[in-house]
Amino acid sequence: MDRRMAVRKQMLEEFFKSLEGRNLLTKQQASEIRIKPEEVCKHNNYKDAWFSFRGYVYDVTPYNDFHPGGLGCFAEFFGYDVTNAVMVHRHVNIESYIGKLVIGILDGEPLLPNSKKLQIEKGHL
Numbered sequence: 001m002d003r004r005m006a007v008r009k010q011m012l013e014e015f016f017k018s019l020e021g022r023n024l025l026t027k028q029q030a031s032e033i034r035i036k037p038e039e040v041c042k043h044n045n046y047k048d049a050w051f052s053f054r055g056y057v058y059d060v061t062p063y064n065d066f067h068p069g070g071l072g073c074f075a076e077f078f079g080y081d082v083t084n085a086v087m088v089h090r091h092v093n094i095e096s097y098i099g100k101l102v103i104g105i106l107d108g109e110p111l112l113p114n115s116k117k118l119q120i121e122k123g124h125l
């Protein structure tokens, strides 16, 4: 394993460790909690960051400091849907990173940030 991979693996382990003791939901429990896209939008900052992804809602706040791509693009999606945006890293199984952070099911059409909408629709992200 090269150094870059080793650092990423370590970061992921630290992230999972940081979740220990937290009150997390299973996907099945989360499936019973419906959250409107407009509600997701309200959680759009570093200290309170939600994403929707493939019909589920995630509170990714604990993952913020562990995203290997940094906050840049990641933070632009706070409060919005990342289903298409995460195509930027096809080899990454997103669910295996943020799966534990699921908090509900998306009750409505996924929303995109205006700044990214056109790019994503055109497949440029």
Ligand code: HEM
Residues within 6 Å of the ligand: 008, 051, 053, 067, 068, 069, 070, 073, 074, 077, 082, 085, 086, 088, 089, 092, 094, 097, 098, 125
């Ligand atoms: C939804 C949760 C997300 C997860 C779990 C996630 C996970 C990851 C992982 C594991 C990497 C490292 C890839 C590698 O090892 O090669 C990465 C890199 C990166 N991510 Fe994300 N990501 C997420 C969302 C996003 C979003 C919304 C964007 C913005 C479009 C983004 C942009 C990037 C960029 C620019 C990189 C650096 C390029 C790279 O190394 O592939 N990520 N992300």
